[in-house]
Structure formats: structure tokens, C-alpha cells
Amino acid sequence: MEFKIKIDDSKIFPKTYKIPSxxxxxxxxxxxxxxxxxxxIDRKLWVTFSNAEEQNDVIVCTIEDNGIGRERSAxxxxxxxDNHKSFASDAGKTRLELLNQDTSKQIGVDIIDMKEDRVPKGTKVILRIPFSHN
Structure with missing residues (x-):
């Protein structure tokens, strides 16, 4: 499996910003x-961080894989x-709800099923995270 983390923008300094645990x-x-x-074969996962072009105080984290897609996985x-239920999905949803309580700066998430000619080509998750400075 190939795994890459990329900090895409020279404006992002990992020691300067806090992202919720x-x-x-x-x-x-x-x-x-x-x-x-x-x-x-050919399993790839990319995690990238960049500044949101339209908002200076938002970091965009994109998690993208070239897996089988959510539909096939379901x-x-x-x-x-064993009637599997995804703990990670529920945990992520709960974390977002808790983090978004009592704040005007909401963390946003989009989940995109990537397809080519109607064939699943993976999943892309885009998190828009308002940050606070250290």
C-alpha cells in the first residue's frame, strides 16, 4: 500500500496551528x-493539507483513496x-457534532464517491477545519 501525507501550502506550519485530536x-x-x-493491488491513500483559498483561517484536509468505493464496501x-457496523463512521460523526457545538466556526465535511464511467474509483473526504493559533 502506498501512503502519502502532503502539506500542500507554504503557509501551513504544523507547529503553529491546532487541529482537534x-x-x-x-x-x-x-x-x-x-x-x-x-x-x-495498487492501493493508494493520500492525505493532504492546504489553506482554503476563500478563507485564510481554514485548513482543508483531503483524505483520498483509490479503493473499492463506499457502495461496494457496504x-x-x-x-x-457479524452484521458489521462501522465504529469509525459513528465516532467521526459524534466528534464533529461535539466540536461544532457552541462555536460559530463550524468544521465541515464532504464525502465524495469518485467514479469513472460509473465505475467506483475510490472515496474522497474533504474536511474544512477552522484553526486556532498556538
């Missing part, structure tokens, strides 16, 4: 467990005898 982890976990582990999990 374990915010990104559930999405990376899902990409690996549900997208890439079901694929035999189909596989429906057929499992």
Missing part, C-alpha cells in the same frame, strides 16, 4: 479498512455474518 483518524481508518483492504459488509 482524532478528527482525521476515523476517515483514514475507513479508507484503509473499507476501501483499500478489499483491493488486491455491499460486502451487508453480506458479513
Amino acid at each position: 482524532l478528527l482525521i483518524q476515523p476517515y483514514v481508518e475507513n479508507a484503509i479498512k473499507h476501501g483499500l483492504l478489499h483491493k488486491k 455491499e460486502i459488509n451487508r453480506n458479513r455474518p
Whole structure:
């Protein structure tokens, strides 16, 4: 499996900004467990950080895999005898709800099913994270 982390913008200094603990982890976990582990070859996962072009106080974290896609993964999990329920998905949703309480700067998330000619080509998660300075 190929794994890359890229800090895409010279304006992002990792020691300067705070990102909430374990915010990104559930999405990376899902990409690996549900997208890439079901694929035999050419498994890739990219995590990139950049500044939002339209907002200076927002970091954009993109988690992208070239796995089997959410639809196929759900189909596989429906057929499992243990009636699998994704902990990481629920944990991520709960974290977002808690972090977004009592704040005007909301963390946003978009989950995109990537397809080429209607064939699943992976999943992309885009997190828009308002940051606070140290």
C-alpha cells in the first residue's frame, strides 16, 4: 500500500496551528479498512493539507483513496455474518457534532464517491477545519 501525507501550502506550519485530536483518524481508518483492504493491488491513500483559498483561517484536509468505493464496501459488509457496523463512521460523526457545538466556526465535511464511467474509483473526504493559533 502506498501512503502519502502532503502539506500542500507554504503557509501551513504544523507547529503553529491546532487541529482537534482524532478528527482525521476515523476517515483514514475507513479508507484503509473499507476501501483499500478489499483491493488486491495498487492501493493508494493520500492525505493532504492546504489553506482554503476563500478563507485564510481554514485548513482543508483531503483524505483520498483509490479503493473499492463506499457502495461496494457496504455491499460486502451487508453480506458479513457479524452484521458489521462501522465504529469509525459513528465516532467521526459524534466528534464533529461535539466540536461544532457552541462555536460559530463550524468544521465541515464532504464525502465524495469518485467514479469513472460509473465505475467506483475510490472515496474522497474533504474536511474544512477552522484553526486556532498556538
